Amino acid sequence: MTKTLKALLAGAAMAAGMAAAGAAGADIKIGVLVPDSGPAGLFGPSARNSAMLAATQINAAGGINGEAIELVFADVGTPPAEAAQAALRLWKGEGVQGFVGMHDSAVREALVGRFNGKVPYVYTAVYEGNACAKGLYVTGETPSQQLAPVIPHLMRAEGVSKWYLIGHDYNWPRDTNALAKGYIAEAGGEVVGEEYVPFSVAEFDSSLQRIKNSGADAVLVTLVGGGSVGFNVSFAGFGLDRQAIRLGTLIEENTLAGIGAGNANRLFSASGYFASIDSDAAGSFAADYAAAYGADAPALNGLGQSTYEGLMLLAALGNKAGSMEVDAIEAVAEGTNYASPRGDNTLAGRHVAQTIYLADGSGGAFEVETAFPEVASTDGCED
Amino acid sequence: MSSVLVLNLVWQVGTLALIALGLAIVFGQLRIMNMAHGEFVMIGAYAPVITAALGLPGWLQLPVCVITVGAVALLIERTVIRHLYGRMFDSLLATWGISILLREAVELIFGRGYQSVAVPVPGTLYLLGADYPAYRVVVIAGIAAGFAALAWWNARSKVAGRIKAMVGNPDLARAIGINTGRLSAASFVFGCTTAGLAGLILAPTVRIEPMMGLDYLIRSFFALVVGGLGSLEGLGLGTAIIAGTQSLFGAALSQTHGYLAVLFISILFLWLKPNGIRSSSR
């Protein structure tokens, strides 16, 4: 038993020592929460790089209120309990004054509960909308932003009207589809099928059969990650790409690479960011990224790049408020404006009105087809 | 039933049987609960990625797959598995650790991103009144031929009997001159290599990434316990029941129902017929 105790004490001493060493600097510390492990671990490296690039640029521009920022990273690709632990270590242990997080919604809910409005927290991932809490600001795209302009546009441009909705069996796809049905009906289309697939199912034969039989000419795909890859590969294998276009709201560059050029015919994606956005801001961002991390750096994509957006918003908020205190930021947050590779962004209802891009992945690489500027989120917050 | 539903069922049963075959050898004959089985499928699926990265011609995918998977399997057998014969629960735990190691190793080499493999036989065939992916048709034919050959060999060869003798009574097997160490190693490597081949065959039709193995592991285990260990017919029945349940429930209700139905049926079999559907009583 005494052994147990000693081991405990040794571990504890180690932790306390490291925390003390970390608290030495005078800069503003920002906690950046990215997935290094788990299913979203794929996005960890590009998210880290984008965040570091943002920090460099923020500091070059004078930091926040004249103080340089220093990033502290934590892995939140874990279950919510462990992710909250990691974030709290940064907050309570290392004196972090603000957070930027790119992770799933379950982790966000855990963090909102634990932060309790006492530290500013910018959430940057694509998500289902309607997350409202004191101190929480969202740069990630919500379904209303990705779909309200895009669905009518696609229906006009591609001449499609019969939609099939397929997603993984959890909150984000269900909330996305609930909104999508409204937009489809408004634009004069109809929903010919809707289904949800468990994360644990890796084959989509019966779903594809249903899509074929439904006569759908458009499929809204809210499957995530590997499921999306598997679905899209089989979709093309059955020749369904000739029957229907596909629109995804979370198909980014890595997912498209996994789907493969041969399986991506008439596959569209709606997002606030693509590596191939053709604008000066996006071009110089991509050039800076390549200069900083080399040509073989993890590919840029909407989720990874979002940490850059998060830091830019956090810096804008801090500078506007003249403080990193939540109460000061809350008072001035609405209407905060910042420019980024995505375009011109304005905080409205804790969410960011931003440009939404529609890209065509047919050739195996996204080509931005249309940009919809200043799309506000209708699933943001009232206050 | 529509013809596509039938073809889908045949495809599901065939590929699951191919994946479960290796597990049937390793679990059924050697009594090793190989939780890293899915990772061998994963490594096999990376064979085309390896040949592409090295700039090798496509026909080398098969030898590269067999050599890579076989070498990894042999290494694992020599360092870990050989200590675990007769320790079933320990084999489950140790191979669980190995599955994590293999995933991490592949991630270190190829990164965590998705890989894509072009379909060698592109397009669809008009078959039984419906369009069906041509590659699937070729694979179904190949698997059917492979299992027919295996059944023929199994009926004639003494190897299966030797393996059974070895597991049932290793001392006696050694006494009658069976080299148990070599036979076990060969069985393990063979079982894992069939999993790797299954991965190679499936590669153009599925997602390829380091975590893909888990999808195949659980279903293979359930197919084995439902079908019972130790016979090819049992393997066929088990995979038919598991893949059929998922396919039929998935088509009639939803994929979620299909998944829950597979779990439910597996629980019933494990409870009432732990030795498989063909055992007379428990």
Add this chain to the structure above:
Amino acid sequence: MASVLLPVSLLLGGLLLVPQLFGDFFAYQIGLYLIYGIAAQGIGFLWGRTGILPLGQALFFGVAAYATAHALRDVDGLAAQLGLAVLVLGGIVAVAFAIAALIFRGRSDSGPYFSLITLALVMAGEQIANTATGLTGGFNGLSGYDSLGGLDPFGNFYYLVVAAVVAVSALLLWLDRLPAVLIARAVADNEPRLQLLGFPTHVIKALAFAFSALIAALAGGLFASHQGIVTPTSIGFALSTELVILTAVGGRFHVFGPLLGAVLVGLASAELRDSFPYWEICLALAFVLVVLKAPGGLGEILGRLYHRILPRKPCKLPEPVQAPVSRAGEAPAPLRFDDVELRVGVVRILNGVRFETPASGIVGVIGPNGAGKTSLLNTITGNLPPTGGRILLGDRRAVGLPPHRALGLGIGRKLQVPSVFFSMSVAENLAIAMMAGRARWRDYLRPSPLGWRAPGLDAVLDTPAVPLRAELDRPVGALPQGHRQFLEFAMTTAAEPRVLLLDEPCAGLSHDETTLMTDLVRRFQADTGGLVIMIEHDMAIVEALSDKVLVLHQGRVLAFDSYDAVRADPAVQAVYAGGTK
């Protein structure tokens, strides 16, 4: 009691110091690992004692966590919340018991099928938690409720966690010293033997499973309050395997092992996850190494180190206490076979066996190999239920009952190859045997039955030539074969059965030992006045002991008479013609 009080107070003291030494946040962090540690302790209890490996323990953890979240959100008042907690815990225990009892009924092993069922259950649970958004909040989980009793998760809630850890540890340490855990360990060691000693092993295993589920549920309830959110990961496959890994690394045989594993792995993981990219590889490697080289985990390694510094005190044998009367020793009664048939598959083993023994005396069973002698005994004890006919002991039917009911009818059985509890000491083996047919439920929760003695057992142990008295503290695995025969004989007769079935009791014994064994058999029969049925090949022993001889041939009774009459029977001579004895 010192062996419980000392470690528990050290644990309590150490844990109470944590917030003082390292601050509230560190205590919060340790709190989560301790909660996992509690659940792992439950796994350690089940796996380390009974040998059952649960792969779905997060099912109970998660259900309790969700229930707690709902209670904290929708139910007002601490009393109502605690009342609900008791209800939920009771429900979980009942369900876990029912699942395990149903699955284990009629089996005498803990093979992988049970582990796989728990795995399938937790996978179904995780899927339902993801899908049933109305009940569970789906993937995003249930959140937005206060902590239990308004405690601060970053402050005083830690002390509630510590209280739970200390209570569970004390309970487990206390149980480890009691007959209940001795019986549980006997399940892992030799389940068929335990059944023949009259213990319903499926009930024992179900109780152990339910107890481990209760501990997991307790941890789950604490988790919900500590974290302020419950998501499907709390009821998932990944958490289940994680808990098993913590248990294995920490050590499943020691009460503190899983706790140590959870805290050390948790801390190291939190420290290294962000700074050391190969952390997951190292953890997986360490896990494989533990499984291969140190199945007892860190707990055993540290324990060995500890005992190198402070040598283990010689194990004190329990105080001998007069045991209560055995329920197996009713009035002697004749055993009657009416046309008993036994088929296994297409093989007919017994073909209408018919005989009736006297109520008292020694019956020798002889016959060539394959005559069905051992199968005959198996039909009596229920190991192989007959496919036809009936077996009566006195006026009670003894057919179709599972093996653990045989002793209740007064039937004790010694197997051909000595079947004892090989991982235990002689004293522990005898203690289990003395509880057979005597112990009542409450006896399993007090230490005194460990020292139970009865005149019958004392008579065997006091026989000068019997080697066991001096070997009471020795592990059975270290005994020579002959000694094990005497041990199993002593164990089988400890319950004083009115029918004693012996399968070649003298096999492997020296000449002197054979004489001793025959003396013991004769004396047992004389003392109890009951019936002994003994399979024996050695005709000299048969002649010396048997009042009557039953000759079996090809699954039928060839002759049943006195030794001399059987010997003179031409049919028997025909079978044995050319035979040696």
